[in-house]
Amino acid sequence: MRxxxxxxxxxxxxxxxxxxxxxxxxxxxxxxxCVMYLIALxxxxxxxxxxxxxxxxxxxxxxxxxxxxxxxxxxxxxxLPTVLNVFxxxxxxxxxxxxxxxxxxxxxxxxxxxxxxxxxAFDRFVAIRNPLRYTVVLTPPRIIGMGLAAVIRGVVLMIPxxxxxxxxxxxxxxxxxxxxxxxxxxxxxxxxxxxxxIIYGLSLVICSFGIDSMLIVISYVLILKTVLGIxxxxxxxxxxxxxxxxxxxxxxxxxxxxxxxxxxxxxxxTSPLLHVTMANLFLFLTPVLNPLVxxxxxxxxxxxxxKVFKGKRNFLK
Numbered sequence: 098m099r100x101x102x103x104x105x106x107x108x109x110x111x112x113x114x115x116x117x118x119x120x121x122x123x124x125x126x127x128x129x130x131c132v133m134y135l136i137a138l139x140x141x142x143x144x145x146x147x148x149x150x151x152x153x154x155x156x157x158x159x160x161x162x163x164x165x166x167x168x169x170x171x172x173x174x175x176x177l178p179t180v181l182n183v184f185x186x187x188x189x190x191x192x193x194x195x196x197x198x199x200x201x202x203x204x205x206x207x208x209x210x211x212x213x214x215x216x217x218a219f220d221r222f223v224a225i226r227n228p229l230r231y232t233v234v235l236t237p238p239r240i241i242g243m244g245l246a247a248v249i250r251g252v253v254l255m256i257p258x259x260x261x262x263x264x265x266x267x268x269x270x271x272x273x274x275x276x277x278x279x280x281x282x283x284x285x286x287x288x289x290x291x292x293x294x295i296i297y298g299l300s301l302v303i304c305s306f307g308i309d310s311m312l313i314v315i316s317y318v319l320i321l322k323t324v325l326g327i328x329x330x331x332x333x334x335x336x337x338x339x340x341x342x343x344x345x346x347x348x349x350x351x352x353x354x355x356x357x358x359x360x361x362x363x364x365x366x367t368s369p370l371l372h373v374t375m376a377n378l379f380l381f382l383t384p385v386l387n388p389l390v391x392x393x394x395x396x397x398x399x400x401x402x403x404k405v406f407k408g409k410r411n412f413l414k
Contacts, residue, residue, distance in 0.1 A: 107263075110190045111283070112272045115183045116373050127184035133385050134181075137173045140388030141166040143402065151401040157235035158224070159398075161217045162391060164244050165346070168210045169384035175202040176277045176380050183276040191278065197259035200278040203380070204258060205251040207354070208301075210383065211309040212247035214347055218316040221340050226323050254301055261297060265289040275376045281358075302358060310351055317344070342394040349386055353379035 115123045144166040148154045182188040268288035324336045357375045
């Protein structure tokens with residue numbers, strides 16, 4: 098790649114990175130990655146189709162689940178082109194503005210997912226704390242409003258990210274640490290003053306993921322307090338069982354996200370392999386595991402999926 102004869106430039110392209118030390122077998126690594134993408138897309142499409150076609154699932158809990166599945170699909174589609182380009186075709190270059198666009202969508206869908214997980218925690222809180230008012234509190238207009246709020250918040254908060262990066266000059270290497278564009282990763286390549294970017298990035302983490310996770314914890318503290326007030330042990334287990342899928346989803350979303358944020362902020366001397374591993378876990382785990390978790394742990398979803406596929410088999414016969 099040739100750049101202008103100056104130490105300060107805006108690079109026309111950036112270089113993505115696969116898995117350090119395993120470049121020779123990246124084509125083979127693309128096989129399980131393709132399988133994971135297939136599971137993520139088919140699994141979330143199945144969740145959406147089943148919820149849409151099964152009238153008994155037209156309840157707040159499953160409407161929020163359909164929002165989560167849509168967000169997971171958006172997150173998978175955002176990373177699919179570059180991940181497969183790097184691992185399957187060994188094509189590492191990405192145009193600078195395409196990188197900023199991908200970064201915007203990845204961070205926007207991540208913010209939306211965090212907001213939807215918070216909405217799902219509120220849904221479980223209302224269902225357990227005051228079940229008689231469940232459908233009164235979570236009316237369709239309010240559910241739609243919560244979904245729109247998640248989208249608007251994600252878009253509004255993330256729009257400044259590419260704008261702030263575009264104003265910066267670059268004079269270091271153009272090699273990114275991941276197989277997709279991530280804001281802290283791109284920011285590290287800049288030579289200009291990045292104080293504004295750092296402050297805004299930190300504000301984003303606090304105002305979106307930080308507040309969401311804190312409110313989710315508060316919701317579950319109140320849920321646990323309510324559950325402990327139930328007289329029978331069977332009633333307590335039944336109430337907690339309705340939260341298991343959501344709790345698992347919260348963990349597989351927030352744990353890799355927190356680890357990735359800490360690594361980028363403080364892990365200057367950590368292994369590049371650790372960077373790549375946590376980055377891939379953050380983007381691949383949630384879209385792949387969410388439909389599996391809800392299909393296996395939620396009886397209504399499992400029964401609806403079985404009926405849909407049984408009906409298709411009967412139709413083909």
